[in-house]
Amino acid sequence: xxxxxxxxxxGDVNTLQRGFDLPKQKRKPGKVPIxxxxxxxxxxxxxxxxxxxxxIGRYGTIGKVFLVNEDYWPLNTTLWVKDFHGNAxxxxxxxxxxxxxxxxxxxxSVPGVNRNDLHRILVQLPPLPIQKRIAHIFGTLDDKIELxxxxxxxxxxxxxxxxxxWFVDFDPVRAKADGRQPTALDPATAALRDALLPKLxxxxxxxxxxxxxxxxxxx
Numbered sequence: 001x002x003x004x005x006x007x008x009x010x011g012d013v014n015t016l017q018r019g020f021d022l023p024k025q026k027r028k029p030g031k032v033p034i035x036x037x038x039x040x041x042x043x044x045x046x047x048x049x050x051x052x053x054x055x056i057g058r059y060g061t062i063g064k065v066f067l068v069n070e071d072y073w074p075l076n077t078t079l080w081v082k083d084f085h086g087n088a089x090x091x092x093x094x095x096x097x098x099x100x101x102x103x104x105x106x107x108x109s110v111p112g113v114n115r116n117d118l119h120r121i122l123v124q125l126p127p128l129p130i131q132k133r134i135a136h137i138f139g140t141l142d143d144k145i146e147l148x149x150x151x152x153x154x155x156x157x158x159x160x161x162x163x164x165x166w167f168v169d170f171d172p173v174r175a176k177a178d179g180r181q182p183t184a185l186d187p188a189t190a191a192l193r194d195a196l197l198p199k200l201x202x203x204x205x206x207x208x209x210x211x212x213x214x215x216x217x218x219x
Contacts, residue, residue, distance in 0.1 A: 005126045010099070011119025014092050017082035018058070018115065019074035020048050035068060037061040037077040048073035052089045054081040056096060059112040063101030067093040079115055091131035094138050095123060 010016075022034065022044065030045030037057030051071045057064040059077045067090060074080040084092055104117035126134070 004130075005124050007122055008125050009119060010121045010123050013085060013087055013123055013125050014054070014081045014096065015083035015085070016056070016079040016115050016118060019055070019076045019078040019080055021076045022048075022073060032071055032073055033068065034073045034075060035066055035078060035080075036075045037064060039064070039066055041075070044073050046073070047071040049080055054089055054093045054096060055079070056101070056113070058115075062105065062113055063099070065093055065096045079113065079118075086128070087125070088128060088131040088135055090135035090139060094135065095125075099123075 019035075024042075027034070027042060028045040030043055032044045032047050033040045034042040034044050035055045037060040049072055051068050053068045053072060053074075055066045055068060055072070055074050056079045057077065058079045081089070081092060099118070099121060101113050101118070104114045104121070105112065125131075
């Protein structure tokens with residue numbers, strides 16, 4: 001129920017902390033993601049913060065929020081949630097996306113986010129079970145968005161490969177002349193080509209079938 005929600009300063013919900021300096025010359029090869037104001041920008045051998053965590057762009061890409069599900073290193077161009085105060089990290093990432101970070105920008109020549117101003121902003125906080133339900137709903141939507149992005153990227157790459165194979169390299173024509181199967185494409189892409197190209201050329205392309213096949217190719 002909405003009546004169970006509390007109005008609290010953001011600092012009482014998520015305590016934010018400035019990230020850590022890590023010049024490129026001091027980074028060592030590893031699997032720990034380095035998170036900058038624009039997202040994962042590099043990797044390091046040492047853990048800065050244990051995950052899961054939430055990172056916010058402080059300078060550069062101001063206010064961009066990233067949920068990190070593993071141990072990570074937040075750079076000094078970011079703020080990271082040092083204390084969730086018992087709140088769900090995934091919900092916190094969505095809550096922070098509703099904040100107007102530019103209203104808390106430093107009054108300096110290089111715009112940035114003032115952590116103290118952020119902590120004073122009032123936010124609405126639901127009980128933990130509702131936080132988890134909200135996080136699940138929006139997490140499912142994000143997963144669908146990412147899947148669609150991958151499908152679109154795969155379809156675009158396949159379209160480029162098909163066009164080049166058929167209309168630039170003339171792969172099928174040359175293969176037919178040599179009495180062999182076209183080899184310019186990998187078997188999976190070739191199979192999709194054989195299924196999609198007749199429909200593409202006839203103007204009868206079934207988008208639903210195309211997406212289904214592309215989705216299977218991603219599994």
